[in-house]
Amino acid sequence: MEERGSPDGDPARSLEQGPEGPETPIQVVLRVRPMSTAELRRGEQSALHCSGTRTLQVSPPGGGPDVAFRFGAVLDGARTQEDVFRACGVKRLGELALRGFSCTVFTFGQTGSGKTYTLTGPPPQGEGVSVPPSLVGIMQRTFAWLLDRVQHLGVPVTLRASYLEIYNEQVRDLLSRGSPRPLPVRWNKARGFYVEQLRMVEFASLEALMELLQMGLSRRRSSSHTLNQASSRSHALFTLYVSRPTPQQVPPVDAGESPVGGKLCFVDLAGSEKVATTGSRGQLMLEANSINRSLLALGHCISLLLDPQRRQSHIPFRDSKLTKLLADSLGGRGVTLMVACVSPSAQCLPETLSTLRYASRAQRVTTRPQGPKSPGVKPPQPAEAELLQLKEENRHLRSQLDQIQTKAPGIHGARVAWAQQNLYGMLQEFMLENERLRKEMRQLQSSRDLARAEQHVLAQQVHELERHLLSACSRPQQGSAPMCPGLMGPAASCHALPPLCSCCHPCPLCRVSLAHWACPRRECHVPQQVLEPDAPGHISLSSRLPPWAPPPSPGSSKPPRERSHSDWTQTPVLAEMLIGEEMVPSAPPLPTGSLNMPMGGSGILNLTERPEALTCQINSSLNLSHSQPQPSESVKSPGQGLAPH
Numbered sequence: 001m002e003e004r005g006s007p008d009g010d011p012a013r014s015l016e017q018g019p020e021g022p023e024t025p026i027q028v029v030l031r032v033r034p035m036s037t038a039e040l041r042r043g044e045q046s047a048l049h050c051s052g053t054r055t056l057q058v059s060p061p062g063g064g065p066d067v068a069f070r071f072g073a074v075l076d077g078a079r080t081q082e083d084v085f086r087a088c089g090v091k092r093l094g095e096l097a098l099r100g101f102s103c104t105v106f107t108f109g110q111t112g113s114g115k116t117y118t119l120t121g122p123p124p125q126g127e128g129v130s131v132p133p134s135l136v137g138i139m140q141r142t143f144a145w146l147l148d149r150v151q152h153l154g155v156p157v158t159l160r161a162s163y164l165e166i167y168n169e170q171v172r173d174l175l176s177r178g179s180p181r182p183l184p185v186r187w188n189k190a191r192g193f194y195v196e197q198l199r200m201v202e203f204a205s206l207e208a209l210m211e212l213l214q215m216g217l218s219r220r221r222s223s224s225h226t227l228n229q230a231s232s233r234s235h236a237l238f239t240l241y242v243s244r245p246t247p248q249q250v251p252p253v254d255a256g257e258s259p260v261g262g263k264l265c266f267v268d269l270a271g272s273e274k275v276a277t278t279g280s281r282g283q284l285m286l287e288a289n290s291i292n293r294s295l296l297a298l299g300h301c302i303s304l305l306l307d308p309q310r311r312q313s314h315i316p317f318r319d320s321k322l323t324k325l326l327a328d329s330l331g332g333r334g335v336t337l338m339v340a341c342v343s344p345s346a347q348c349l350p351e352t353l354s355t356l357r358y359a360s361r362a363q364r365v366t367t368r369p370q371g372p373k374s375p376g377v378k379p380p381q382p383a384e385a386e387l388l389q390l391k392e393e394n395r396h397l398r399s400q401l402d403q404i405q406t407k408a409p410g411i412h413g414a415r416v417a418w419a420q421q422n423l424y425g426m427l428q429e430f431m432l433e434n435e436r437l438r439k440e441m442r443q444l445q446s447s448r449d450l451a452r453a454e455q456h457v458l459a460q461q462v463h464e465l466e467r468h469l470l471s472a473c474s475r476p477q478q479g480s481a482p483m484c485p486g487l488m489g490p491a492a493s494c495h496a497l498p499p500l501c502s503c504c505h506p507c508p509l510c511r512v513s514l515a516h517w518a519c520p521r522r523e524c525h526v527p528q529q530v531l532e533p534d535a536p537g538h539i540s541l542s543s544r545l546p547p548w549a550p551p552p553s554p555g556s557s558k559p560p561r562e563r564s565h566s567d568w569t570q571t572p573v574l575a576e577m578l579i580g581e582e583m584v585p586s587a588p589p590l591p592t593g594s595l596n597m598p599m600g601g602s603g604i605l606n607l608t609e610r611p612e613a614l615t616c617q618i619n620s621s622l623n624l625s626h627s628q629p630q631p632s633e634s635v636k637s638p639g640q641g642l643a644p645h
């Protein structure tokens with residue numbers, strides 16, 4: 001038989017003893033409620049058996065090995081409310097509260113498992129009908145004991161109470177004078193998390209305290225569903241503040257601040273529920289989701305508190321209002337008791353096992369109970385202190401995230417294993433993953449911006465080049481004539497001749513062949529590859545005329561008009577201009593290959609090719625014009641040196 005749970009020891013003794021050293025484990029008591037009338041009517045079987053006072057045995061309905069869980073105390077359905085009160089050792093917690101400790105009792109379990117019953121007894125049977133004394137819960141019994149104890153102390157003790165609920169992730173004051181409104185949860189170094197403007201009511205008698213309890217219970221949200229006629233839809237926290245004034249007693253700074261002293265908090269958690277089982281719809285389903293989410297956050301904090309390394313660094317108490325308000329009880333300076341409640345029915349076994357595992361984990365969590373704070377230390381201003389704390393936490397979280405990201409491969413396996421253990425871990429996984437993806441996206445965006453900027457520069461260069469070409473070809477030559485490439489001398493007269501076909505009319509003075517576009521019969525000396533569309537390197541004359549070619553006359557299918565002498569005399573000038581011009585890239589070089597370009601890469605490649613294409617076009621035009629034998633070897637070809645840059 002598999003056995004899980006707390007180490008050996010006398011539960012009554014450990015519960016009664018209270019904090020002994022720096023590390024005090026959370027005490028866990030398990031209560032199994034009796035089978036309900038509905039469960040008996042449906043003929044459901046019990047799957048739980050208590051063996052001894054500390055062990056619960058679980059028998060799966062389909063057979064299979066029994067599983068045993070050990071807790072500080074296990075109480076079966078036959079145990080009375082008084083038995084439960086005694087077994088839980090709440091009196092000891094009350095004593096500690098009187099000595100200045102911060103103590104918490106919280107119930108946990110599936111919906112309908114008896115949490116509210118354990119803390120406050122069954123719901124009243126009608127308006128003004130009070131619960132029989134034998135059925136009242138741990139809270140009323142503690143109140144009675146505490147008031148009696150205070151009376152016999154012989155020193156003045158101030159008692160105050162507050163009562164709040166966390167409903168759909170909003171904190172509502174159940175003792176507020178008007179209708180409850182959402183209250184903020186704040187943090188400061190002196191108090192930890194606390195609810196701002198929460199009403200604290202001073203009381204002096206048991207009757208007054210019971211009235212406060214009744215007032216809160218009647219205002220707390222509850223609804224009916226398949227598993228519970230009066231199901232609590234919120235987590236409720238009833239806190240008793242005990243202060244014993246001493247000569248050095250620090251007075252509360254303002255009316256909303258808790259007095260220096262001990263406290264005893266009773267937390268009735270809303271029950272976890274499977275919406276499919278409870279049949280919750282609409283508002284009930286929203287409430288159930290909110291309840292489950294906050295219980296998940298609580299479970300996650302408990303799991304992390306068990307990990308010594310995580311515990312030293314960061315526990316995400318800020319993930320929900322519930323974990324914020326329980327932070328001190330779970331991982332801080334409090335003394336804590338958990339009462340886990342389960343139904344015995346085999347039908348509820350999956351939820352029961354989940355509660356048992358949750359409770360098993362919780363009893364391995366330890367706190368470091370701390371007595372009253374030294375008087376005379378003025379707490380820092382709330383806003384300042386909270387700001388400092390948040391900054392510190394923020395810095396810490398960032399460094400954690402960086403560490404996780406840099407240690408990626410080694411830690412990844414461990415993180416995945418951890419994430420697989422619970423859903424909340426998976427959520428955390430996704431958050432980290434999202435952060436990494438966001439970072440990657442930012443990098444991609446910046447390289448895309450860089451590429452766009454480069455594209456812009458290249459587009460400007462192309463535009464500039466085209467503009468040069470066009471203006472050079474169309475501007476009439478003024479002033480000094482260009483050098484004749486044949487004679488290396490002025491060519492004012494020879495190149496001013498009307499354009500003639502180069503195949504039979506080279507320049508009569510310098511013998512340089514005339515550009516083919518100047519010849520009315522130029523098709524006859526254009527190379528074959530230019531005319532054949534399928535030939536490699538084909539350039540269509542109609543579609544690929546050089547940019548400096550004359551514009552076609554409107555409506556004409558004929559070749560463009562003949563060039564004026566200034567057009568063709570510019571060609572060598574233009575070539576020389578290009579030879580001497582060095583293209584200096586004004587942006588970093590583009591990565592080669594378009595596949596890696598995130599965006600706009602192809603556009604950039606087109607642009608990088610265009611200056612080359614333009615240069616080639618000039619070259620080919622100029623080479624054509626030199627296909628005729630050159631007059632002299634020393635003659636500099638206009639195309640020479642027009643290497644693609």
Ligand SMILES: Nc1ncnc2c1ncn2[C@@H]1O[C@H](COP(=O)(O)OP(=O)(O)OP(=O)(O)O)[C@@H](O)[C@H]1O
Pocket residue numbers: 032033034036077109110111112113114115116117118121122123228230231232233269270271272341
């Ligand atoms: N030990 C018990 N003996 C007799 N009746 C019990 C016991 N525990 C619970 N019940 C009854 O079972 C029903 C459900 O109990 P209770 O409302 O306390 O459950 P709960 O866990 O608080 O549920 P929820 O999370 O939905 O609020 C109630 O009618 C209650 O009176």
